[in-house]
Amino acid sequence: MAKSQKKEAAAATLADQVAEFIGKTMGELLNRKDALAKQMAEVDSQISEVGKRVSKQFGAYLPATTRRARVKKAVSKKTRVAKRAVREISEETRAKMAEAARKRWAKTRGKKA
Secondary structure, three states: OOHHHHHHHHHHHHHHHHHHHHHHHHHHHHHHHHHHHHHHHHHHHHHHHHHHHHHHHHHHHHHHHHHHHHHHHHHHHHHHHOOOOOOOHHHHHHHHHHHHHHHHHHHHHHOOO
């Protein structure tokens, strides 16, 4: 009995060590993730500041319509959302489609419909 208790104690300590290592590593990764997120936000703000300065300095050289068109185009690219087309299907057509699908499934399974 003493050997099995020692084995269980050794296994428990090993499991504890593994759990501690995983917890420590996860904590470090989360801290790194937060630091990188802050760096990304800082870089984004720097980019926007540079963009503002460039447009302030060189904006007078661009025609007003061109600037507006470029801004609209840039905004539409950012806010574009994929839309799914909704198809109107009658109950009769839906039943036909379901029956055809059942036949295909039965054929692939090797059964008769």
